[in-house]
Amino acid sequence: MTNVLILLTLLCFIVPVYVYFGYPALLWMLNRLGFRKPIHLDDSWPTVTLIISCYNEHRVIREKLDNALSLDYPRDNFKLCVVSDASDDGTDEIVQEYIDRGVTLIRQEKRLGKTMGLNHALENIDSEVVVFSDANALYETGAIKNLIRNFADPSVGYVVGAALYTDSKESASGKNEDLYWRYELAIKNWESELHSVVGGDGAIYAIRRSLWQPLQVQDINDFVNPMQIIAAGYRGVFEPQARCYEETAGSFAREAARKERIVNRSFRGLLRVKSVMNPFSSGFFAFEVISHKLLRWLIPFFLLGALIGCAWLSILGVLLFQVPLTGAIILIALASIGAMLANRGVSHFLFSTPYYFVLINFYSMRGIIAALRGQTQVTWNTARPGDTINESKVVKPFSLLLGSTGLLIVSLIWPYLA
Numbered sequence: 126m127t128n129v130l131i132l133l134t135l136l137c138f139i140v141p142v143y144v145y146f147g148y149p150a151l152l153w154m155l156n157r158l159g160f161r162k163p164i165h166l167d168d169s170w171p172t173v174t175l176i177i178s179c180y181n182e183h184r185v186i187r188e189k190l191d192n193a194l195s196l197d198y199p200r201d202n203f204k205l206c207v208v209s210d211a212s213d214d215g216t217d218e219i220v221q222e223y224i225d226r227g228v229t230l231i232r233q234e235k236r237l238g239k240t241m242g243l244n245h246a247l248e249n250i251d252s253e254v255v256v257f258s259d260a261n262a263l264y265e266t267g268a269i270k271n272l273i274r275n276f277a278d279p280s281v282g283y284v285v286g287a288a289l290y291t292d293s294k295e296s297a298s299g300k301n302e303d304l305y306w307r308y309e310l311a312i313k314n315w316e317s318e319l320h321s322v323v324g325g326d327g328a329i330y331a332i333r334r335s336l337w338q339p340l341q342v343q344d345i346n347d348f349v350n351p352m353q354i355i356a357a358g359y360r361g362v363f364e365p366q367a368r369c370y371e372e373t374a375g376s377f378a379r380e381a382a383r384k385e386r387i388v389n390r391s392f393r394g395l396l397r398v399k400s401v402m403n404p405f406s407s408g409f410f411a412f413e414v415i416s417h418k419l420l421r422w423l424i425p426f427f428l429l430g431a432l433i434g435c436a437w438l439s440i441l442g443v444l445l446f447q448v449p450l451t452g453a454i455i456l457i458a459l460a461s462i463g464a465m466l467a468n469r470g471v472s473h474f475l476f477s478t479p480y481y482f483v484l485i486n487f488y489s490m491r492g493i494i495a496a497l498r499g500q501t502q503v504t505w506n507t508a509r510p511g512d513t514i515n516e517s518k519v520v521k522p523f524s525l526l527l528g529s530t531g532l533l534i535v536s537l538i539w540p541y542l543a
Contacts, residue, residue: 137430162318173204174205175256178242240346262328265370322362324347387492463480
């Protein structure tokens with residue numbers, strides 16, 4: 126029994142280490158060994174429609190439209206469409222000011238969610254390529270051209286740009302989010318060179334119009350739609366020269382809510398297009414999507430299993446596992462302090478980074494559990510600078526949970542360690 130528990134605990138350790146470190150290292154090594162699939166690039170400019178999805182974005186929509194209309198792309202081949210999910214804050218009235226400049230407004234009279242808005246919009250779009258964007262993502266002048274040139278290769282079905290953060294130094298949450306995102310961008314680049322980047326990015330990604338398939342209301346479009354394109358036999362590439370800029374979530378509470386929503390909808394979406402995890406149908410991409418997404422989302426469950434296993438084995442007297450258990454207790458303690466400091470508007474990397482790590486994994490777990498229970502969030506309100514948010518609603522109960530967990534573990538094992 127003890128040997129089985131040791132093996133299971135080791136497995137729970139190995140999976141997170143592989144996902145965070147082993148998988149990126151393997152991608153890097155395969156690229157260095159020359160296992161790359163080159164892309165044929167060409168400066169031919171097909172017809173393009175840029176779709177901007179929004180709900181109550183009156184503070185940013187004017188800047189976004191001005192930015193979109195200034196992009197470097199042949200004007201005769203470029204259309205601009207705004208999809209409003211029943212905005213009621215004046216967003217649509219601002220968009221209507223741009224109608225005579227070639228902007229189209231598609232409004233849902235009832236809130237149905239971003240995905241249903243895109244389904245409706247695509248029914249009325251006949252351009253060869255569609256680019257998807259958010260209202261707060263501002264593009265570099267050449268972003269569209271850099272995306273589109275990849276479609277000269279007939280094997281390419283979707284292209285993902287690089288969304289970069291403009292305010293990453295302004296908060297502890299922003300610094301951690303930016304660090305994590307730069308790590309993600311490196312993985313995207315390596316995946317793309319070997320086969321395909323896993324998923325899109327709602328801020329900046331493009332598809333061939335002919336490959337669009339109507340989505341279900343629960344689907345997250347920038348993940349499910351790319352998976353459908355992979356299942357159809359195409360590849361998706363990452364284009365680092367197609368850049369846009371947006372702000373981070375700005376707080377730990379906002380980032381936690383965003384992470385839970387994305388994991389919740391993406392996990393459900395992967396199960397709906399599960400054929401992409403079959404190597405006999407999608408080849409190397411199956412390895413990519415399992416390693417980068419499925420196992421990544423399951424990490425909190427493995428970490429919890431490792432924590433329980435280490436505590437149990439420590440009680441059984443297996444001294445080797447007291448070391449990682451001590452490390453886990455220290456991590457929980459640092460995260461607890463980070464949570465309490467965040468609740469007071471104070472931050473320090475020694476505490477904020479452990480707190481960010483534990484918080485994100487905890488809310489990823491919540492997202493998966495909700496998905497398995499059939500609960501999917503279809504609509505949400507995007508937080509923007511200036512919005513008030515009660516950080517303590519997330520931080521305070523979470524810090525209490527962390528602290529009580531650490532105390533419980535110590536109280537259980539202390540008699541066996543003394």
